[in-house]
Amino acid sequence: xxxxxxxxxxxxxxxxxxxxxxxVLAGRVVVADCDVDAPNLHMLLHPEVLEARxxxxxxxxxxxxxxxxxxxxxxxxxxxxxITQGLAVDPFSCEGCGVCAIVCPAGAVTLAERVSGxxxxxxxxxxxxxxxxxNPGEANSGKLVTAVRxxxxxxxxxxxxxxxxxxxxxxxxxxxxASVAGVDAGLVVAEPTISGIHDLGRAIQLLRHxxxxxxxxxNMYDINKDNADRIFRFCEENGVEVVGSIPxxxxxxxxMVSGMPIVEHSPECDVAREVAAMWGRLRVELxxx
Numbered sequence: 001x002x003x004x005x006x007x008x009x010x011x012x013x014x015x016x017x018x019x020x021x022x023x024v025l026a027g028r029v030v031v032a033d034c035d036v037d038a039p040n041l042h043m044l045l046h047p048e049v050l051e052a053r054x055x056x057x058x059x060x061x062x063x064x065x066x067x068x069x070x071x072x073x074x075x076x077x078x079x080x081x082x083i084t085q086g087l088a089v090d091p092f093s094c095e096g097c098g099v100c101a102i103v104c105p106a107g108a109v110t111l112a113e114r115v116s117g118x119x120x121x122x123x124x125x126x127x128x129x130x131x132x133x134x135n136p137g138e139a140n141s142g143k144l145v146t147a148v149r150x151x152x153x154x155x156x157x158x159x160x161x162x163x164x165x166x167x168x169x170x171x172x173x174x175x176x177x178a179s180v181a182g183v184d185a186g187l188v189v190a191e192p193t194i195s196g197i198h199d200l201g202r203a204i205q206l207l208r209h210x211x212x213x214x215x216x217x218x219n220m221y222d223i224n225k226d227n228a229d230r231i232f233r234f235c236e237e238n239g240v241e242v243v244g245s246i247p248x249x250x251x252x253x254x255x256m257v258s259g260m261p262i263v264e265h266s267p268e269c270d271v272a273r274e275v276a277a278m279w280g281r282l283r284v285e286l287x288x289x
Contacts, residue, residue: 061098
């Protein structure tokens, strides 16, 4: 089983657009949407949910009114202002740190797990999809990404699928680390801007730290060819393979508005042709038959 994570140093580089297109080109695949804070791959792949379960990734204080002596120690100790004047817990402010339970002289405060999101296993036309949705304001996105990846692996093993495509979150933080650990390659989608070059360097450094082979796709390379050339030189100097150079074309936006991957919406356009060529190079790099 091979696994490739598509990532970027920031949002908006075209990562999900490319992930959806590669899913179509792969034929039969398991795709994992690990951008759990803001998932949108489902808007292009239209999964049919087969299983759904609650994700309990954090805790919240619970005050037992029958034992509470109204001393206010919990409210005074809470650094997040999560205990109201009436000694009730504000679920949006509580961080589940447990200080209130420690200081309560009557043992009236406990910590209980709360629902932080939902995890899904779905069917798509091109195989299967593991995805999730983290509730607004919740933490532990790295833990939820790990749950999504576990589901993807179980799906691939159960269905005999040899490839997992992971649409990773942007940046280089904890959820990104959870999405790249143990994969065979990381495809970094970069844009030809000054910040894009900087973000590319951070993403490659992260992949190499975790012994993951970096590959690069320069999206919309022709909107600034000077910066694109800087990216190409950077990759050559650092021994990183550039597997794709995708031109700018407004038809990509039209495909997204239509809710379709670009390779299905406009298979003869220059973007679709380059993505198909990139998929051929990825097959070689991943040693796929």
